[in-house]
Amino acid sequence: MIGWYVHHHGSGHEARARTVVPLLDTDVATFSSRPLDIEGTTSHRLPLDVEPPATAWHAAQPTPDVLHYAPLGVDGLRRRMGTIASWAATTDPAAMVVDVSVEVTLLARLLSIPSVVVRQHGRRTDPAHRAAHEAASLLLAPYPAWLEEPWVDDDMLARTVHCGGFSRFDQRTPDHDRARADLGIGADDRVVVVLSGEGGRMGWPVHDAAAATPGWRWVVLGDVRPRPGLVTPGWVEDPWAWLCAADVIVTHAGHNAVMESVGSGRPVIVIPQDRPFDEQRHKALLLAEHEVCAVRDTWPAPTSWPALLEGSADTGSPHAQDLVDGKGALRAADAIDTFVRTTRGGCS
Structure with a gap:
């Protein structure tokens, strides 16, 4: 079993999950505030974490540089992370795919779960992104290597699988x-x-x-x-x-x-x-x-x-x-399945 976290903003994160998950040889539990219903998976609907902090004191506390969003005194955030932690404690997951969240990536590491973090473009050199990239066991780029950012260092490149571009329409022929x-x-x-x-x-x-x-x-x-x-x-x-x-x-x-x-x-x-x-x-x-x-x-x-x-x-x-050559999703699924076998001591 692996977990797959889907960020709720925009539709791209969900589209990637819906495209790659059916191609995996591994059982999947999904986690998102979006209503996901991917056939063959166990879906966990996460509460939103956008309500105001409990008190003015909580709201005034600064967020550490290593995090993007972790306000104090927010019940939704507590229940959100607790849902993932409870699942991990009873499931012994082989890995957690994170698309995308610094906080969920760091939570996976604290729960002793190897993580596969989906990368995005942009200048992501801030302390929080660096911490997430360092905590990840594997980085997955849904684009080819020639579309890589020039700021990415050799260590990140060595831990990144570039599967190429893909979409939910990969198996359709344009007419x-x-x-x-x-x-x-x-x-x-x-x-x-x-x-x-x-x-x-x-x-x-x-x-x-x-x-x-x-x-x-x-x-x-x-x-x-x-x-x-x-x-x-x-x-x-x-x-x-x-x-x-x-x-x-x-x-x-x-x-x-x-x-x-x-x-x-x-x-x-x-x-x-x-x-x-x-x-x-x-x-x-x-x-x-x-x-x-x-x-x-x-x-x-x-x-x-x-x-x-x-x-x-x-x-x-x-x-x-x-x-987009029509095979990117297959390469992404193969990279994740290979990684799971590695975490379980199998052949890579």
Whole structure:
């Protein structure tokens, strides 16, 4: 048995679990504040830990540099960590996969559980991240080695398995023409699909870009307010057909959104949003450097969009298959299974 912790912010952490867990040879217990129901696993719903501290004194106590979030006097945090500790005390787990949390990684170490920590982009050189990376027994990067951060030292690299990019759509074959037919999109229609994401509000003036490009049909997927000139299907649980049907995809630089968009084989424009540790901006710079996607630091002016769309549609994503080759999830599962066998004294 292994544990798998899924952070509740955004949908990418859950998507990774849903993609990799079914491929494992190991029994899995999941832990998250998100309502997870992955077939074949035991699910533990964790309470949220966002209520105010019990007293003003608790609230005034500083957080040690080695932690990101550990307020005193918060009952939800106590019950959250207690759920994991109680499970560990009665299960004798072989490992804990953490995606992502400094505090859960350190808790696993204190509970004497080897941990596999999923890495993310961004400038994660602060004391808390360093402690988590040092406490981890294995680091798992859901991207190829050539998309690695330049600040990562040799020790981290030696303990990191780069499994390559992957998404829940790895086993699907992109079919541009069929997707357009299924969605009722004409052969001559030029379509831009915009991914707004779950991890934060989009805040992009898409309607201005649409007004500046009358030859293009703009489709915005996500929980956004309808506006004249935009097609807004709302939150689409399975956006694969829309991605495949697009002439150009516009997305933020969230990990899941990038992997799904690039995996569709369509041209992708990435516009990073503000996130802790500049995660999206770091990833976007690397994507641009390796010519995987077109990247713009901020939302372009309306007058820039006609040429940007034309150029992206013409050049596509030259190195898309190098990032998402359809085997990343299998490599991630194999790395975890191999690690579990190692912790149990088996052959690696």
